[in-house]
Amino acid sequence: MELKELLEFIDLEDGRLRSAHENYPDHEKRIMARMIKLSEEVGELSDEVLAFNAMQRKDKQKKHDGNNLPNEIADVLIVTLLLAKAMGVDVEEALKNKIEKINKRY
Numbered sequence: 001m002e003l004k005e006l007l008e009f010i011d012l013e014d015g016r017l018r019s020a021h022e023n024y025p026d027h028e029k030r031i032m033a034r035m036i037k038l039s040e041e042v043g044e045l046s047d048e049v050l051a052f053n054a055m056q057r058k059d060k061q062k063k064h065d066g067n068n069l070p071n072e073i074a075d076v077l078i079v080t081l082l083l084a085k086a087m088g089v090d091v092e093e094a095l096k097n098k099i100e101k102i103n104k105r106y
């Protein structure tokens with residue numbers, strides 16, 4: 001998948017979320033809701049990482065669906081991009097600059 005296609009999905013999802021959540025009409029609340037949602041998704045990904053490394057209680061480990069890790073990684077990426085959109089961050093530019101900065105370290 002191309003970044004352009006992903007960002008088009010983010011625009012679509014942003015529109016759907018805005019119409020579904022009329023209770024967050026103001027910009028500040030929308031940003032805060034997305035940040036909290038990102039925290040929730042990071043928590044779910046953490047749970048998957050613990051399960052992946054078999055670091056959970058045995059009873060919890062037994063109930064774990066081993067196929068959910070990719071879903072949780074996708075959730076974190078999508079919600080991060082939704083947060084970036086709400087805050088007016090140009091993700092393509094941010095990634096380009098960050099990759100350039102990381103590459104200069106080596």
Ligand SMILES: [Mg+2]
Pocket residue numbers: 041044071072075
């Ligand atoms: Mg999730």
